[in-house]
Structures are given as C-alpha cells and as structure tokens.
Amino acid sequence: MARSRSQTGPDDETLWNQFRGGDENAFARLYQNYVQTLYHYCAHFATDRALIKDCIHDLFVELWKHRTTIGPTTSVRFYLMASIKRKLVRHLTAEQKLVSQDDMINGRRVGDTLPGADPSHENLLIAHEEDSYMTDCLHQALDKLPRRQREAVHLRYFQNMSNEEISSLMEINIQSVYNLIFGAMSNLKRYVTLENVSL
Template structure:
C-alpha cells in the first residue's frame, strides 16, 4: 500500500468506511507493535495501547483531520498512550528516572561486510548502538528502520526537525568515532549520515 493509498484509506475511514478502518489496522498493527515494544518491554501494555488507540480512532473519527501523515500520526499517538500507561503502572519517580528505548537495529539491512570478522564487527556495532542516548536510538530507529522522513520522526517524538537531525547526526558521529578502527566506520557515514548534516552548524 502506497502513502497515497494510506491517505485514501484514512479519509474513507473518517467518512465511515469500516473496510478502510480494518485495512488501516492490518497495515499498521505489526509496525506499531514493533515500535511500541522497543519503547516498553511489557507486551501487554503495548497491545493494550494499540487496542485503545484504534478504539479511540473509531470513536472519535468524526473529529479527525482528513489531511494527516497517517504513519506519523499513528506512531505518535501510540507513543503517547504507552507513556500514559507506563505512568499508571509504575511510580512517577521511577518513570522519570530513565527514558528508555531499545534500538536493536537489524544492522545487516544497512551494512554488508565480506570478511571473516563480519560477526565480530556487527556485534561490536550493536553494543555501541546500545550505549547511545535513548532519544538518539529512537530517532535512528524511526528514520532508518521505519523509513520515516525527518518531519515524521520529529512529529512522533514531539521535537523540531532541527533537533531530529541533530539527534541522528550526533548518533552517527559518535558511532563512527567508536568504530574508527573498523572499516565499518566509513560505511556508517555513507549509510546513516543526513545528506546535509555536514553543511549544518550542529
């Protein structure tokens, strides 16, 4: 389903088309779960949040805007519901202590090595990724694994586009420095660095 058809299904759903509503659910439920489980390790919280999200969409569809970026809207809405649910299930002091996001990128999707050290290098890369600040990890996940634009990532994370680019630029720069003794460093630069990052002042 193309982005254009996503919008078409969204608009049909708002007008009361139940088949369009089911189609949106089928298209996005797995991606939403994959994102939510990285934000919250409790599968039941994530599943309940997805359920609540679609219940609310159906209940309040007459109030929804027909002109939204569907993917970003759903991801952002799920993010807020997971946060609210986590706050209800754990104490505020514990929640405020750490903002956690598990990256677990499938690095093979972006980087291919040809020598015997492939597993060793990829293992080190994953370990270094896990050391990144959680918001940088989330930005990387949304930008590259979910293939979202900077505008979409910024909307979901409730940050400016400039901040989104900064998160990603700093994450890639940090990874390159940590991996500088491996040939993967230059591959990281090519695969991840925003095309205009070097021209910015960040």
C-alpha cells in the first residue's frame, strides 16, 4: 500500500504540487509511490495484466502532459485511483472485455469472481495469524467474494480508505458501503469455516 509520506521525503500533497510545477523528480516519486497500489486496484476489474500496465502508463503520461492545467488535490491517492478506474472502464467498454461500463457502475457480476488480492496484502488483513495454512484459506475465501464486495474490502482494509471515500470512489451511498463490507465479512467467515478454519 502506498504511503502518504515517505520515510525520507515530502508528503504526497507536496510532491503533487512540485510535479504540477514541472519537477520531474517529484513526478517520479509519485509514480514509485503509487504504481503498485494502482496495479493491485485494477486487478479487481481486469485479468489482462498487459492492459492494466498500459492504462497505468497512459495515465502517468497524460498527467505529465497536462501537468500545467491539473489542479491541486488534498488526496493524491484518491485522485489517482479514481482516474485509473475511469481509464480502465473506458478501455474495457471500448474493447468489450470482461465487463461493460454498466456492469462496473451498477455492480452486477459477470461470470466468476476475478483473481484475488496479492498474498502480501492478505497478510495485512490477517497480521495476527502467521500460519501459512491460514493465509491460503483466506486467499481462497477472498477469491469467492463477489467483485463489488472484494473491491470494498480492498479499499477499506488494504487502502485504509474511509467509508465516505469508498462511497465516492465506488459511486454508491454510505449504507451500500456498510452492506458490502458486512456481506464480505459474513461471506469470509462462512467460506473460511468451510475450510475448517475459524476467523
């Protein structure tokens, strides 16, 4: 997960403003801070890894190209995640891959659930449990979640976003955020129990 402040440098809001002023080093730092976060987030919507990488590359190219007209932001992470989601939706819709834009907006599932979060992120969710068998069981359980539940869990527990931020990013109301997370937790408990392991 990307940090809002690096160990040895300025916070992201400062880097953002420096990048807007044409600072190439600040731009490079922002890319390094967020490329993995954006990649893992996109993996909830597409299995085409090359497409994900292309979208991220295109996003940063466009950011640099339009840096003089981009406004300030108090949440670089939210800005970038919202931007990459819009870009990915446009690509998937245009190429008719995996899901349509309507599916993305309304949260309808298409086919089976998509690949789960990276195991290193799952470890954050189960930091109290180091056992590898427990990790494997949770990974399998996450794979079984509906896409929208998985997205909500990823944003809440892996990205530490507030319910208000999740509501805005997913374009749903706060109650729907609560419902998705509650449903995900209930499903995880049920799925892991099926694996004879308790949460």
